[in-house]
Every structure is written in structure tokens, then in C-alpha cells.
Amino acid sequence: MTSAPSRRGVLGLTAVLAALPTFRATAAPRRPAAEAAPVADPRHRLWWQAPADEHSMLEQGLPVGNGRLGALASNDPGHELLLVTDATMWTGGLNDTLDADGQFPYGRQDFGSFTLLARLTVDLPDHDLSTVSGYRRTLDLDRGVNGTSYVRSGVTYHREIFASHPDDVIVLHFTQSGGGHYTGTITLEGTHGEQPAVSFGAALANGLRYGAAITAYGSGGRVRVNGPDITFAGCRELTVVLSGGTDYAPDAAAGFRAPSLDPERLARTKVQAAARHSAATLLRTHTADHHALYGRLGLSLGTSSADQRALDTWERLRARARDGVPDPELEAQYLQFGRYLMIAGSRGSLPLNLQGLWLDGNDPDWMGDYHTDINLQMNYWAADRTGLSACFDAFTDYCVAQLPSWTELTRRLFNDSRNRYRNSTGKNAGWTVAISTNPFGGGGWWWHPAGNAWLCNSLYEHYEFTASRDHLEKIYPLLKGACEFWEARLLTMTLPGTAREVLVADSDWSPEHGPLDAKGITYAQELVWTLFGNYCTAAAELKKDAGFAATIAGLRKRLHLPEVSPTTGWLEEWMSPDNLGETTHRHLSPLVGLFPGDRIRPDGSTPADLVEGATALLTARGMESFGWANAWRALCWARLKDADKAYRLVATNLRPSTGGGNGTAFNLFDIYEVEKGRGIFQIDANLGTPAAMIEMLLYSRPGHLELLPALPDAWAAAGSLTGAPVRGGFVVDLHWREGKPTEARIRSTGGRTTTVAHAGSTRTVTLKPGTAVTLRGFGR
């Protein structure tokens, strides 16, 4: 225990930095010059010709968010509705009393649930949808602005809604041209029983305090507080500002609360501070901030036809599916929409949960939680790949902040005699998680022993992309604790039919599939193998814990590595030649070594039978599943360089969802058909599909880069991907024509050397950080 204080000291420093409440006073933002604001570009604009229905907000509402504070907007001319969320607005708590089966309770009170913060409505009785013409609404992905326009009695009305990160508010700006005016009512309501008011504050049953506030100002006419509402009459222009949040703090030691924070008061302060500026200033500040992130990646997948461009986004999706004709600009917009969601939903607060930052009620399926057996990881596969490394930090910070609780729960509860997944070694160390996690250090549903490894591997990939030593320092305790867990858990087994002794994972459930108590499941073996390798590299890089790292390296050598079944010809999922589950099961857990892992590589460096076994298993899993499962399949096919299958899966996810079926909703949210006819929004495919699209264009692992590994015919004519980070610490600008790279500029962001391959030809690039080289002449 003597070493503990020093380690605690490091942790403590991190904890101090991370423990600031996510909703907090911030310095006045820098106001960019007018010319610094990005100009609207139709290529980055999605558009629709109908507003959302109040009861279909998850399919039709348009999302805005500043990384913490989000909303779905209806854009109804006469009845604007914003369903407002704060990423930390959670019921539940530590949830540290196990059920009789040794697993975690999973209810909205004990484990908790993501819930709405508020509803904001702006009623304009004279602007009923049936009385306006030329209705149109847009989502400007580049500027981060949701626009609405329509004509009524010869007057054109405009509305812009945006969630500003610098000002930490949501702004609704109503303007018109042609002599019109606005008369109506603004109402802010809570969704947990609060009375409507221009500001409110209350606490949930778990003690989480929250609050929200609005203000409004106009030109011409009158704006006044009228009882619980704000009324306005005869305004030529109107601005509504909303803020809100909770006293959540990512600090386990403080019970995840910031006791000195008064959320209602802070919300009032924020809206008042913002209201000192014109809407134009707030907009400019926001668009410059948003564009600084959005603009980091450039993407062209080819040119769409004039007929395709003439269609609104929903019609375009429908036409694409109906006619089966690629629409490369739409496909690029779909990728960019995923990036938009990442920027809007993952900055400075909790990471994106199952629904990102967006809700239509207080009872999201699976609590809108963090699922650690694919969904949370998938949410962040696109972040680095699409130039949004900064958005990854919310994921890292979450894991870092949860670690003390995860460690404590593991210590106290994992070896509970009722837990079927307990360590049969009797030893217990480090930390792991449940399949579901909440923001209060708690787990839900079942224990998920290998979840720790997958989280760590995801965090480590961010290091591979960014070469950030600071990041590695930050995640090192997570990696080390996970290794300690597995050191205690691994069992020695004599491999059947051989005399060879191997290490295998104790009894576990290959996620959501097959037998509940299988030893040495492929999922765990692959993840732990990668974890151990990552840890050893990290320890060496940080010059820490050399002795423990040597121990882990030794364990890694003895780990059983999954094999191909002689019966099915598939890579085994369980240590069994038999198919013990559903052939077309949604999860690809046994293929984690193909993606996101690197153990199985179709480049000659991996035994051919292993690649064939993985391919056969992937083939058997099929081409039709839920959105996230299709995205994972597409990523795996991209790794196998099968452009056609990868593209078909992307196209499958782009199919319009009708009647609650799987596919893409009106607002481009991915719909998961949870039961026949009932579709729900799950954000993972919105982020996993873009990751797959990038992976088709650019494969990387540290020290190796491959250009256009799985370029589909639909995108082959000409295109470009610029500003794309790759593993190893480089950023690539890639251009292609007729299926071949024409130019690749490799810039080091910390990486030193990498091979660059295309179609069998390989070059080696060596760079100093900050320098770049441009390669040409591929495919001659």
C-alpha cells in the first residue's frame, strides 16, 4: 500500500482538472470578426420541406447541441418546439447493491436513465403551417445552424436555431423580410413536474440539481414576462436565449456533484450574459467555433446529378433506395452529418450515449445509457478518423472520472459468490464494468468482464491517432487497472488435444450471444491480447512500471489466440468447433480482432486460414441487420478490402426507415427496430457508418497506411479526403481519380515513419513532426 499515495497523487491531479462541473461559469468568449464567420455553403446543407411532428421528434426533429446542451427542434412555423437535454441529466446513482443473481439492477431509479431537461415552445398563432407556403428547413452542417423559412402573406420569415459552445446557450433567432412581425408566446417547461416559468430549478430523486432559464429580446413591438411565459407582440425580430444544466461533476469522490453550483442561477446568468449581444454576434461566435472543428475534414466522393441535387434530403434518400443509383454527394453528407452530431454532442461533458444527446421523452430504450459491448466504442470510431480528435476527449474524461467507482465496485462486488462471472481463481484486482454504465460510477444489467479491455483499447487507439503523450498519461491508470484485473482472472488451461498450456478468460458471455458461461471466448481473448500489448507499449513510452509490464508481456505470450473451427470453417466465437449461437447474430464479437483490432490482417502478415475463417464467419453473419451491426460489418469488409460488400452495407443503412423499420429516418437519425413496427433512435450507426466509409478510403495501423483499400465503384471516378488523421500520428490529404490515388500528402502530427501502400506498391515515409510529404504516381 505504500505505493498507493503516489499513484493517488497522479490520479488526484487528473481528478482536480476533471472534477469541474460540466455546467460551469466560463470566460467571455472571444468574438471573431465578422469576416471570420463561415459563409453558408449549399454542399454542406441538408434540407427538408416539412417540419417535425411533436410526436415524431426522434424521426423528424433536427438536432442542435453545443457538446453538452442539446435540443431537437420541430421547426413548425406556428409552434416551434425544442426538446432540450443536458448530457448529465440522469436519474439513478452508484447502484451498488447486486440483484440475487449477482448482477446489477437495471431500472430507471436504481441504475438511472438519461432524461430531458426542458421543453421550450414558441407559439406563433398566426403562422399555422396550413397558412404558409414555400416552407423549407435546413441543417447547415458546416455552420451548425438549423434554419427555417416560409412565406406568409407576402412576407418571408426566417428562423435560425443554434447551440453555442462559446456562449453555452441555445439561441433562436426570428427575422423576416417584407414588413412582417411576430406575435406570440414563449414557454419553458420542465419535464419532471416543474411549473412552467422563465426559469426553474429543482432536484431529481437522486439529489441531482438542475435548472434552466430563458430570456428574449426583440426589435419593434413588445417583449414581456407574462406570468410563467414570455409574450411578444409586433416584433420585427425576436431572439430567444436558453441555458440550463445540472450540478453534475465528474468526480467520484464528490459523489458526482458540485455542491456549490446553483444550476438555475447559473442558467440565468448565462442567458443574461448572452443577451447582452446581438443575435448576429452570437451567431458569428458560434459558427466560427463550430466551423473550426467541422472544417478539419474535407470529403468528396464524386458528383451527383442535377436531378439528385434538386431533391430535398428525404426525397433524395428515398430516390437513392428506390432507384439504386449512387448519390455520392448525399453519401458524403451522411458522413458529415455524423461528424455534425459528434461536434454537437461530445464536447466538455459526458460522452455520446446510445441516443447521443437527443431525446423525445424520459424513458429512452436501454436508459439512453453507455453500452460497453459495442455501442459506446462505435460512437467514437469516427472521431479520430474524421478529424474530430477533440471530441474524443469526452469519452476519455468519462472513463477517467468513472475509474475510482468502477475500481471500488469491482473490488467490493465482482467476486460476489452469486456472480456467475466471478474469478474462479479467487483473486480480484483492478477494475471492470457492467454491460451498461451510467455517469455515477454505476453499472447496469450484467457484468461485462472484457468491457474494461475494450474501453482501454478504444482509448489507446486515440493515442495511436494523435500520438499525444498527455493522453497516454491520462489513460495509463485505466490500462494498468484493466491489466491487473486480467492478471487476477486468467486461467491456465491445457489446450484440448495438445499438451500446450494456455491462458484463457474465465467464464463469460460473448456479448449477448450464445452460452452464458464459456471459458476463453474469442471476444475476451482478442481484447485482452490487444490490451496487454497496448499496456506494454504505454508503460515503455511513459517509462513506468517496468516490472509489471514485463509480467503482462509474459502473460500475453501465453494467451490462447482463437482459431478457425474445423467444423464450420469460421473463426471460433467460443472455444468450440460448433456454432453455439445464431448464425446471423447482430454482434460481431469474435471479429474484434479484424475490426477494430489488427490481429487479423489480409495483407499476408496473418496466416491465410485465419483470414479465411474470419471471412467465412463474416459472410455467415449476413448483410442485413441493425444499423450499428451493418456498420460493423461494413468496417470488417473494408478491412477485408471487399469494397462492394462494404458499400452495400453503407447503402443498406441509408435506406429510408418507414413504419419503424431499420434504416435512416427523415432527420437522418438511424432507426433501430426494437420490435416489429417500433423504431427507436440509436446514434451508433450514425457514427459507425461514417467510420466505415473512411475505412474504405484509408486503412492505417501504427507504421502502416494503405490508400483506397476498398474504394467502391460508386466513388471511384474522382474524390478526395483531406485532413484525415491516421494511426501512427499522421494526417492525410488524399485525392483520387479513376479508382487510383493521384496524390497523397502525409503530414506528421507526431509520427515518425510509416509505410504507405496502394495496390501492392509500398513506400516508406519518414517525417519529423510538423513536416509533410506529398506522394504521387501510384498505380502506374
Add this chain to the structure above:
Amino acid sequence: MRSSSYFAMPTRALLPARTLLVLALTAIAVPTAHAADAPATNAADTHAVTPTTPAAKPYMGWSSWSMQSSKYPGLNPDGDYSYLTEANVLKQTDALAAKLKKYGYEYVNIDAGWWMDKTWKSGFDGYGRQKPDPVRFPSGMKAVADRIHAKGLKAGIYLPAGLEKGAYGDGKTPVWNAGGCTTGDIVYDDLRTTNGWDSAYKLDFAKPCTSKYIDSQARLIADWGYDFLKLDGVGPGSGKSGDQYDNVADVAAWHRAIADTGRPIHLELSWSLDIGHAADWKKYSQGWRVDTDVECYCNTLVSWENSVDDRWDDTPAWTRHAGPGGWNDLDSLDVGNGQMDGLTKAERQSYATLWAIAKSPLYTGDDLTRLDPYGLSLLTNREVIALNQGPNPPAHPVTPSDPQQVWASKNPDGTYTVALFNLADAPAAVTADWTALGFTGKASVRDLWNHENLGTYRNKVTQALPAHGSRLFTVTPRGTALTYTGYEAESAANTLAGNASVADCSACSNGKKVGNLYLGGKLTFNDVTVARAGTYQIKISYISGDARSVDVSANGGGATRHKLPATGDWGTVASVYVPVTLRAGANTITFDSGTDGYAPDLDRIDVPKS
């Protein structure tokens, strides 16, 4: 489980069904062919002397049934259907006169129950004719008609088809002015029942006494001064079929009996009349209910699903039967008070739009003393009323019966009436393509509900519609007429698959069609040639006795399923337009029933040349 008006008694258990008896009687305001011989019965009845076609226009007015049938708080305090009283009718008469008469509303129609007491027990006079209930109508029916006439309005009354069981009186009840005929002489010996509720004995018109009974009823209501009769429970229809429920002879007898009274009385038939007898209904009456009750028999007057929205599916088959002299009756137009109606503003506008463009009679069942401002604006929009009452023909779907649909009619002045509907439960954009109206280029658009010229639109107009919403436009073409290339379904150049086969069809172009498109039946038009790639609105001419769906695809691509409205029978051709994306040069277009579906028969397609 929907039945007609008055039989769908929510508390039916209180009363045996056989006690439910109905009868009605009506007078017409619009003069009939006999107008010259029919002196006006009231000085206020200024229309009666105008020599025009009977029912030259869809009638307009008010009916009591919606409020009678509703459980809306306070409407029926003395039990089900108790709203119907003299006092309430006169209150509505006054409100109609004050608020709506100047817009053309003129009929005040008393529906079922005027001869029933509060327990819904019928009363009859000594001649087996319905007798006003003295509690409901203490002044009697004539006095009420007089009061209605005194307001310059017309009075309507109601009767069920057949001899109500309670009027039979062991067959010994004398028939008025019928020389010794009794009720036993007018029904079948086996006392077979008839009408939609089996509440009456079927009249046997082979017997000489029978028509005298109808004469006696007609005389009664004519003497009372009624101008309109709703004859209810009429079959085939009213949920019944077969000889026992064939009331065509009843209707014919009523037609003649009304003429014999010398009083112009508008005869309206109810409910869900059999379209196979459309010719009979047109011959003998001035209007026929094409569908079940619009009322919901619930806590509001109606509801969208029960059953306003049925009309979009059920009306198209009837469209061609509407015209001066007889109209497709879509039932009460309950849009006057959102709270009582149980509808959103958007639903109310759509309801009023469909009724107006389908040329349905426009009679509201609302409480006219409680119209809300929006309801009043819907009921009194002169541009919309003019569509309904003017010379333009009824509109018909020009796109399939998908959740988003477009209805249109070409008007005598060269303009088009175009209605956009969004029947989905969420907002949606709806587009009317000018090519589906037969022209291309520019057109100016006037928004009738909003009294606004929206300007000039090229090739199409798209609007955002709320859930269950609508827009109503007059479109004035400024472009050029479209030319088409026709492709006959039966052409030898096409490919048939599955059961699909060529059949004779006298109504079809070239006398043939392709039918048997079911359970995998497929028709592919090969070599459909266009000069330019793009999305074309192709015109499908088809035959479909009931509404059927078909999957349409081009060049082997993904199919879109469209539900084509019923044409009413298997000998009538109708057409709708569906979008198909074609490439420059030769294309194939496939119509597929689907492996488990039944598709319409196809006559031909016409593909725009540009």
C-alpha cells in the same frame, strides 16, 4: 364495428334492438321538375319557384344527428339521442339563419328519433305512420317546419326504409286513404325484415296496397311542409345485401310518391349505398351516402380515424356518379368547433376540403351556437363554397391513395382545382406535378383557404402539410399541354409473368387489358423510350373494383408500392399518375402484384414525351 346512424346506440343493452324504429321525411328546397306545378308553400321559400334542375348543386345546411349521437358532455342530458327536441332544432335554426344562411346554408334537417320518446320507444298514428313525440316536439312537426320556413330556410325530416315493426299492429292497422288496405296487405307473408338494422318489415311492392303506404307517409310530410327527406337504412347498402335488403322499389315508390304530393321534396338516401345500384339511386334520388357514419359515437362528434379518414379511400369510386340532380353524400361536415368535433385544425381543414371538392352536400352537425372562429372561417369561406356549388366537376385523385395524395379536377374555365392531402400522422411535403394535370411549364396558384395568390410555380407546387393536413388551390396553367406516348398493356411487345393475361375490356383503349395480376402476376412494358433521363409522372389507366396496390419499378430497380383508388367496378377505367425514374433511351417499367398481393387490371400507360 360501425353501423349507421341511429342503430349504433351506445347503450343498446338498455333497449332491445327491435324497439329501434326509424322513420323520416324530408322536403326539398331546390325545385324539382314539377316546380311549375308546385306552388311555394311559404312566402320565405323563395327558391321554390325557380325552374331549375332538382339538386342542381349539393345542398347545404345542418343536421341533428351528430349531436344526438355524441357523448360530448351536456349534449344529451336525458339519455342517448335526447338532443333532438323542438327547442334545440329551433335554436339551431336561429343560429343557422344568423350565421350561415348568407353563405348558402339553408336546410335544417331533423334526423332519427322525432317519433321516439326518451327511451327511444316509437310512436305511430292510427295509420301506421310515425307520430311526433309530444315531449320532443310539443308543437308538432308542422309548427317546426313553419318556424324554419319563417327564417327563410328549408326543413328536413327523416324516415327509415320499410314498415317499422311497431307500425304493423298485427297487420290490422289501416293504411291512410287506401280503401281498406291494412298493414298486413303491404308486407310479405313471412314478415321478412329489411333495412340496415332489420327494424322494419320489408314492403312487398307486388301488392297493390303497398305504394299507398308510401303515399300516406309522403302526404304527411308534404302537408307538414317538409322540403327534404332522408330515407335511412336503405339497401343494398347500409351494411346489407341480398334480395331481402334490396330497397330499390322503396326508393322508386318514394320518388313517385313525392312527385304526387306536388311538393318538391329532396330525397336523400342513407347509408353506404351499394355502388352497383348507382344508376337506381341517380334515377330516384338527389343524393346518396357513399359511406358509413362520420360520427364516432364517442365523447366528441367525430374523430379522424372513426371515421372521417375513410372518405379518402371510399369516395373516388363514386366520383363519376356525382352531378347536377344527384350528389355523393359524404355525411355531416363537423368542423365548426374543434373541441366538440374532436379534430385538429389541420384535420378540420382537410375534412372541409374533401367535402368541398368532392361536391358533397355541405351540412354541418355542429352546435351552430358554439362555432369557434376557425370553424366559422372554414364553413364560410366563399371561395371554397363556390367550388362546391359552382360548375366545376368533382375532384378525383390524380395520384395513388398513398399517405400523401393529390386530388384535382379540370374546371370549365380552364383552371384546375388541386387539393394536396397528407394523411400521414406526421407532417410531410406534398407535391402536385403539373404533368399529372396534363400540362408542363408555369402556372399560377391561388390558395383558397388563405385567400392568397401564391405566385407562379414552374412544373409543380410543393407545400409542407401538417399531419392529416391539406391545401386547396386553384391552378391556372400558363404553360403548354403535355404530349404523351401511349403503351397498351396488351401489346405483344410486353412481357407477362405469373398469372397475368390479356382480357377483353370494352371500356379500355383498344378493347383489351391485362388482368389476373395477382400472387406474383407481373406486367413489364418493354422499350419505353424517353429522350431525357429524369423522373416522369406516368399516367396509369386501370380497372379495379376495389382499391388495390401494385409495385411499380423501372429498369429492374427498386419498386414503390402504390395503392390505386377503386374504380367502383370491373368495367370502368380510371387513371392516376405515379413517378417513375427513367433513363434516356429505352426503359422497362414493371407492374408487379407482389407474391401475396392482388393488383388492379391495367389498360395502358402514357409516358410524357418531355
